[in-house]
Amino acid sequence: QVQLVESGGGLVQAGGSLRLSCAASGGPFSLYDMGWFRQAPGKEREFAAAISSTGSATYADSVKGRFTISRDKAKNTVYLQMNSLKPDDTAVYYCAAKRFGVSKFDYWGQGTQVTVSS
Numbered sequence: 001q002v003q004l005v006e007s008g009g010g011l012v013q014a015g016g017s018l019r020l021s022c023a024a025s026g027g028p029f030s031l032y033d034m035g036w037f038r039q040a041p042g043k044e045r046e047f048a049a050a051i052s053s054t055g056s057a058t059y060a061d062s063v064k065g066r067f068t069i070s071r072d073k074a075k076n077t078v079y080l081q082m083n084s085l086k087p088d089d090t091a092v093y094y095c096a097a098k099r100f101g102v103s104k105f106d107y108w109g110q111g112t113q114v115t116v117s118s
Contacts, residue, residue: 009112022095
């Protein structure tokens with residue numbers, strides 16, 4: 001059973017930075033695509049960034065150039081470095097994993113709150 005545990009959220013002023021971490025256990029982490037999603041109050045959950053098992057990264061247009069996703073296979077951990085944060089980035093951020101051959105992300109963490117003050 002794959003478990004994903006996020007950490008690193010908090011309160012930051014606009015223009016500041018945070019780094020989120022997602023520790024994975026219980027599965028062949030190195031074979032999974034990993035992603036970060038976010039859900040703001042009153043809005044649907046949306047894609048933020050993803051990194052494939054081979055290290056290829058993709059980003060939503062809203063975060064491109066400000067966020068960087070990376071992974072450390074030795075530590076079974078994926079990161080989201082968030083720079084130049086804006087109040088619109090305020091959301092609960094979720095880590096997700098997608099098994100090889102599966103079309104959707106099917107493992108999810110519990111989420112970590114990120115609040116950006118203006």
